[in-house]
Amino acid sequence: MFDVFGRWYKRKFSDPDSAMLLLLIVLISVVLAIWGGLLMPVLVAAIIAYLLDWPVVKLCNLGSGRLLATTGVLMSFIGLCVLTFVGLVPVVTQQGINLIKESPAIWEKGQQWLLHLPEEYPDFVQVGHIQQMLQGVNEHIVGVGETLISASFSSLADIAAILIYCILVPLMVFFMLKDKQELLDNISRILPRERRLIKQVGSEMNLQIANYIRGKVIEIIIVGSVSAATFAIMDLRYALLLGVLVGFSVLIPYIGAAVVTLPVAIVALFQWGISPEFWYLMVAYGIIQALDGNLLVPLLFSEAVSLHPVYIIVAVLFFGGLWGFWGVFFAIPLATLVKAVFNAMATEPEPSEQQAAS
Structure with a gap:
């Protein structure tokens, strides 16, 4: 061993x-x-x-x-x-x-x-x-x-x-x-001369985090605006507040969408009860979430953040518990950093670099 x-x-x-x-x-x-x-x-x-x-x-x-x-x-x-x-x-x-x-x-x-x-x-x-x-x-x-x-x-x-x-x-x-x-x-x-892997991690992070941050800002604006407009058209109370919550929920993949569904459903139930209006709203909300996950996210991020959903959820839980709101906000970039480090550690140096090191 x-x-x-x-x-x-x-x-x-x-x-x-x-x-x-x-x-x-x-x-x-x-x-x-x-x-x-x-x-x-x-x-x-x-x-x-x-x-x-x-x-x-x-x-x-x-x-x-x-x-x-x-x-x-x-x-x-x-x-x-x-x-x-x-x-x-x-x-x-x-x-x-x-x-x-x-x-x-x-x-x-x-x-x-x-x-x-x-x-x-x-x-x-x-x-x-x-x-x-x-x-x-x-x-x-x-x-x-x-x-x-x-x-x-x-x-x-x-x-x-x-x-x-x-x-x-x-x-x-x-x-x-x-x-x-x-x-x-x-x-x-300040950095040491032996920084081949540091450069490799830095270049990978620069590409992925830049695309991630820009994509998330655009996604928040689009999802929040569409949700608020949909809620307002359907005459749901607190439409702007709930639209903002839905927009910011995309910061926490999977978990955010599940959590923000609760206040939307509660407000709709209190306003309309179990009625056709309630089900129309929930169907519209489900369509927004489906379009976000299956159309908007692939279009904005492409392969920028190619992480398995399990890794994303673990990163949100771990970094959120460690640093609170900022840990949740930067969970995916931090998970991408961990992945880049593992990728860099898994690569073998070139023969010339091995000879120089020896």
């Missing part, structure tokens, strides 16, 4: 490039584990700069200077964010507040429907079981409400963090875009 492990270790890590790749991954993991919270604004700025680099490069190819292109793209991005915040956030927030105010009535109607089940299906459902289940759910709801209230007071301290994101992140994005080549050259000087 130990001989097998020793041969595997010698085959993989006798190559200096493999050792340097492993050392770099360990160092980055330690830094993120210890100072991840402090470095989060830098990471967010790097992701935004990575997203905005594509239009900057396109403008530069058309003859614009790097400074002018960076300024124009960044100002357009900030203006779009402000317009979204001013035009969309207040409406969504108000609809969310109204939905929270109406939740007790929705829950009361749901309890009445559950208590009527024993009368309709006496052979399958008993009153005692329903009452016991409702009592447990009510106790859990009370506990969740207390947690939310305490969290709302404790979140007042996060105003300083919001100011940091609003002021420092745009500044960092500007300099990351404007001085991109200078920053990359500085990082290149």
